[in-house]
Amino acid sequence: ETGVTQSPTHLIKTRGQQVTLRCSSQSGHNTVSWYQQALGQGPQFIFQYYREEENGRGNFPPRFSGLQFPNYSSELNVNALELDDSALYLCASSDLFSESTDTQYFGPGTRLTVL
Amino acid sequence: DAKTTQPPSMDCAEGRAANLPCNHSTISGNEYVYWYRQIHSQGPQYIIHGLKNNETNEMASLIITEDRKSSTLILPHATLRDTAVYYCIVGYGGATNKLIFGTGTLLAVQP
Numbered sequence: 001e002t003g004v005t006q007s008p009t010h011l012i013k014t015r016g017q018q019v020t021l022r023c024s025s026q027s028g029h030n031t032v033s034w035y036q037q038a039l040g041q042g043p044q045f046i047f048q049y050y051r052e053e054e055n056g057r058g059n060f061p062p063r064f065s066g067l068q069f070p071n072y073s074s075e076l077n078v079n080a081l082e083l084d085d086s087a088l089y090l091c092a093s094s095d096l097f098s099e100s101t102d103t104q105y106f107g108p109g110t111r112l113t114v115l
Numbered sequence: 116d117a118k119t120t121q122p123p124s125m126d127c128a129e130g131r132a133a134n135l136p137c138n139h140s141t142i143s144g145n146e147y148v149y150w151y152r153q154i155h156s157q158g159p160q161y162i163i164h165g166l167k168n169n170e171t172n173e174m175a176s177l178i179i180t181e182d183r184k185s186s187t188l189i190l191p192h193a194t195l196r197d198t199a200v201y202y203c204i205v206g207y208g209g210a211t212n213k214l215i216f217g218t219g220t221l222l223a224v225q226p
Binding site (some may be wrong): 024026033035038040041042043045046048056058090092094102103104106107109 | 140164214218219
């Protein structure tokens with residue numbers, strides 16, 4: 001059973017650009033959530049996808065958008081990057097139908113720096 | 116906002132038990148208490164969760180007070196590898212649970 005993977009590991013962008021981050025869920029997991037973690041803070045919930053539909057969103061503007069694919073992998077897209085978007089972006093997968101349904105498995109994150 | 120309050124930092128001697136407290140005085144009757152930890156530069160890792168009863172697994176024990184307004188995570192024999200930020204989270208459970216993290220407790224295990 002493979003774990004959650006994210007790509008790229010690090011990314012540097014300039015203000016105003018667009019970025020796409022990718023997440024491959026743990027095998028068989030049907031739910032993926034994205035979190036933003038600023039330096040020194042706990043992760044903040046961005047949104048969640050279940051069966052390719054958005055299933056809840058945190059307090060983030062529409063320029064943060066996402067996709068979930070039939071194989072349950074996911075993308076996080078951020079348009080019009082701002083300096084405050086610099087953070088560690090984490091994805092977490094979970095399985096609605098497993099015995100460990102309450103457990104979210106996190107990837108290692110993508111470190112985004114906006115200059 | 117997070118529904119939990121934790122001390123910002125704690126120290127523990129290697130080999131001793133680490134007891135991490137958490138206050139969640141506004142917890143509702145069907146909300147669970149979850150604990151995750153984040154070792155430096157890694158994603159958070161699930162530790163344990165519970166509703167009313169005390170829970171134990173291979174990593175830790177969770178003690179929830181009878182009124183459910185506070186809980187304690189116990190690492191029975193802390194090692195240097197347990198140095199991490201520990202997050203106590205309250206939520207409704209299930210795979211679609213949206214975790215609301217606070218700032219957690221930085222546990223430093225000392226040799």
